[in-house]
Amino acid sequence: MADSSDYKTDDTPVRQGADAAPPARTDGLPERFENPGLPPHVPRRADVDEAAAKRAERQVVAMFALSALGTLGFIVAYFVVPADARGTVVGIGEMNLYHLALGLTLAVSLSGIGFGAVHWAKTLMPDNEVIEERHPQASSDEDREGAAAILRSGWEGSQLGRRPLILQSAAGALGLFAVPLVLQVAGSLGPLPGRELYDTNWRRGLRLMIDPSGTPIRAADVTLGSVFHVMPEGWVGEEAEEELSAAAILEAKAEDQVILVRLDPALIQSEKQRSWGVDGIVAYSKVCTHVGCPVALYEQQTHHLLCPCHQSTFDMTRDCEVIFGPARRALPQLPITVDDEGYLIADDSFQEPVGPSFWERERG
Numbered sequence: 001m002a003d004s005s006d007y008k009t010d011d012t013p014v015r016q017g018a019d020a021a022p023p024a025r026t027d028g029l030p031e032r033f034e035n036p037g038l039p040p041h042v043p044r045r046a047d048v049d050e051a052a053a054k055r056a057e058r059q060v061v062a063m064f065a066l067s068a069l070g071t072l073g074f075i076v077a078y079f080v081v082p083a084d085a086r087g088t089v090v091g092i093g094e095m096n097l098y099h100l101a102l103g104l105t106l107a108v109s110l111s112g113i114g115f116g117a118v119h120w121a122k123t124l125m126p127d128n129e130v131i132e133e134r135h136p137q138a139s140s141d142e143d144r145e146g147a148a149a150i151l152r153s154g155w156e157g158s159q160l161g162r163r164p165l166i167l168q169s170a171a172g173a174l175g176l177f178a179v180p181l182v183l184q185v186a187g188s189l190g191p192l193p194g195r196e197l198y199d200t201n202w203r204r205g206l207r208l209m210i211d212p213s214g215t216p217i218r219a220a221d222v223t224l225g226s227v228f229h230v231m232p233e234g235w236v237g238e239e240a241e242e243e244l245s246a247a248a249i250l251e252a253k254a255e256d257q258v259i260l261v262r263l264d265p266a267l268i269q270s271e272k273q274r275s276w277g278v279d280g281i282v283a284y285s286k287v288c289t290h291v292g293c294p295v296a297l298y299e300q301q302t303h304h305l306l307c308p309c310h311q312s313t314f315d316m317t318r319d320c321e322v323i324f325g326p327a328r329r330a331l332p333q334l335p336i337t338v339d340d341e342g343y344l345i346a347d348d349s350f351q352e353p354v355g356p357s358f359w360e361r362e363r364g
């Protein structure tokens with residue numbers, strides 16, 4: 001094995017052999033240290049007391065048994081609990097019971113294995129400290145030559161070099177064999193989302209309603225600098241809660257939430273932004289174009305919208321362009337106008353997909 005003293009750094013002279021004197025130190029520390037060795041081994045209770053060892057064994061078995069119960073519970077929950085079962089959980093509120101059951105049973109299952117293995121290792125497995133001397137890692141030239149000879153003889157014995165047709169047909173068969181596996185994986189991913197990624201519930205003529213009260217907004221009531229969090233008519237408020245499932249409302253929120261701000265019209269720098277608003281009132285998707293968090297922080301002085309997740313910042317006076325952070329696209333603007341009664345309504349749906357990027361976004 002190469003001794004570290006055989007290597008030369010800077011202009012340090014190369015030592016020739018183990019007896020050569022090391023260069024004198026200049027930092028005041030001693031030239032050599034005595035190897036302090038390992039501290040004395042302290043036996044654990046289970047090492048010296050058979051009753052304690054038995055107790056530790058029972059504890060490990062109990063944890064593994066608990067894990068097995070968790071796994072059985074997971075299997076039962078997977079087949080028995082309906083995927084859309086919902087219920088109220090104390091301290092959390094309404095949620096999907098199927099996910100809750102799978103999560104809890106899986107947690108018990110994994111925790112049982114983890115805690116059991118750690119407890120086993122810490123109480124019963126040998127804990128003596130050992131020193132393993134370092135040896136050269138590379139095999140000798142002779143061994144390497146032997147291994148290469150074995151590989152060569154295997155290649156020659158297979159005759160693949162002489163009969164390439166066998167090689168090609170085997171590669172074709174194995175490649176084809178992978179196709180059902182890939183199809184199985186792709187098939188279990190569920191149906192393609194189709195137009196769902198492009199469409200929201202916003203339609204021309206729908207009123208902008210305050211979230212969560214479901215109150216319509218008069219353009220005259222939106223003062224300079226005020227901010228409203230809005231949803232489309234029919235998807236927020238008491239009536240919507242009576243008619244729609246909680247899951248449908250949550251799904252709508254994930255794509256329809258909009259932030260409405262009244263800016264000084266003189267600050268607006270884009271003609272499109274101006275014409276899609278009403279006297280400086282502009283509405284933008286709240287779904288961050290990075291990975292979809294709600295962009296809900298509006299800085300009144302700077303007119304910046306801030307995403308709390310990764311600090312993407314959008315400039316409202318410049319059509320919500322990204323001025324900082326990982327987002328790469330501006331927030332989509334919702335065209336709005338007013339109806340006969342002076343309430344703000346959507347003049348159209350969004351003209352581009354809201355939220356994070358996805359394959360084929362541009363094509364859609």
Ligand code: FES
Binds near residue numbers: 290307308310311312
């Ligand atoms: S989700 Fe908004 S910055 Fe990442």
